[in-house]
Amino acid sequence: MYNTAYLNQQFVQHFQVAPTCIASSPGRINLIGEHTDYNEGFVFPAAIDRYIYVALSAREDNEIHIFSAAYNTYFKTTLLPETSETAPEWAKYILGVVQLINGKKSIKSGINLFLDGDIPLGAGLSSSAALTCATGFGINALFQLGLSRLEIVQIGQQTEHRYIGVNCGIMDQFASVMGKENQAFVLDCKDLSYRYFELQWPEYEILLLNSNVKHNLASSAYNKRRKACEQGVAWVKEKYPEVNTLRDINLQQLDDIVRPLSEDIFIKCRFVIQENLRVQQASDAIQRKDITQFGRLLYEAHWGLSKDYEVSCAELDFLVHFVQGLPEVAGARMMGGGFGGCTINIIKKGSSTALIDKITTAYFDRFGKSPSPIQVKLSNGTSLLEY
Structure with a gap:
């Protein structure tokens, strides 16, 4: 307090x-x-x-x-x-x-x-x-x-x-x-x-790992990503005037109209449409108390952010790759606008001390700095x- x-x-x-x-x-x-x-x-x-x-x-x-x-x-x-x-x-x-x-x-x-x-x-x-x-x-x-x-x-x-x-x-x-x-x-x-x-996960808790890579959204590629999405919408809107945002576009329209004009903008827009679907699937998994499916969606989201939307960085990718497959971690992904910041990790209660020690050693060996663990509760x- x-x-x-x-x-x-x-x-x-x-x-x-x-x-x-x-x-x-x-x-x-x-x-x-x-x-x-x-x-x-x-x-x-x-x-x-x-x-x-x-x-x-x-x-x-x-x-x-x-x-x-x-x-x-x-x-x-x-x-x-x-x-x-x-x-x-x-x-x-x-x-x-x-x-x-x-x-x-x-x-x-x-x-x-x-x-x-x-x-x-x-x-x-x-x-x-x-x-x-x-x-x-x-x-x-x-x-x-x-x-x-x-x-x-x-x-x-x-x-x-x-x-x-x-x-x-x-x-x-x-x-x-x-x-x-x-x-x-x-x-x-x-x-x-x-x-x-x-969040009815009595055996799990949330651990954030701050990569300690500092970012500022105003000077990053954030606005460029937004413009890419807007451009994709503008192209689809020429054929479908009722379209206002990516929310109104399906993957078939994206493939037919945007892909021939720009593969890069197509990939960025496709990520957003897929990510919207993942949110719906994640809420279903939480209602079913299916932590395995929820964690799988987190990993899927991370690699989409990294490979398709291109807003991750080496440090964030390392943190997620390191925990992926560990039995004490249900899922993880980068969080926030990108280019630094934290990963969110859903971990088994009681595992944080040993997990943090392992990650810190490996991260320091690779990058010459330590991540900062932040354990949080919802407020x-x-x-x-x-x-």
Whole structure:
């Protein structure tokens, strides 16, 4: 449990007043369904017990003052129509949320914000989504603006689009805000309907292995993959005007229309369609408590991400290949946007210590660095903390 007394103390130290509220928003994992959310597909995320914390108080002027414990940096600006050009990257997430909320509800004063957390940055656990959602939730509570949870989710996504330059889907923010303890949910990114599934695996637990390869989606090939999907849709739409996203396209249409024009774009689009099917199969496996089939789908998803969608890297492939076939591991895959971050591993309880030792030795021998194990439990979504 996070030490809210420490956060309160730090807030007073930096702003000379006590916080009015503290918002907490979790990171997320995604069991399966990668690069499907921005194609109006299906995803299977869950919130985890790692959080970003944002403490807030209103100011008497119109200035925004932010201190980040992670970066040990203080930044201030005025409540402007747009974010400051001089703002560090981490502060743009906060300022983007402030401006989007201000455009909807009119914030009446400046704000003090203190940021802390225990989500590893750059690990593919959506620390940025947790940051924007905690900020939005906190501002909503601070000024009693009446924003719904869905509005806070959408503000978080719009912040990434408009102020960070990442055309992300809605999954990360949705999972952070809507998570439930011990449950994951299948989210339909087309109509935002969702269904919770309790993970009834008494003999298994979730182990994340951080490759410690740092990535930044804005500077990676993320946007290129999205454009490839959009191009494939555009070609099919010329013949089938009712088509709007890959969700509306079947494999036969893809083979007939896209493949002759670009083998590479065909392969990228095919992966997304197949991944949507895997999400449905995975939810069926969970309902049947078929851990073997669920694990098989994870491996299948990983090698599709690696070979077809080409968003993996040598370190992630090594981590998955190493555990594939081990009796104590039901399944594993890379997780997140790609080019680094974590693998998710479904492992037998009690096996983690020996497994981590084996993997760490082999990984260090190959890459000269160690992976970081992160054992997680599924948690509730964004909330206000009592302190």
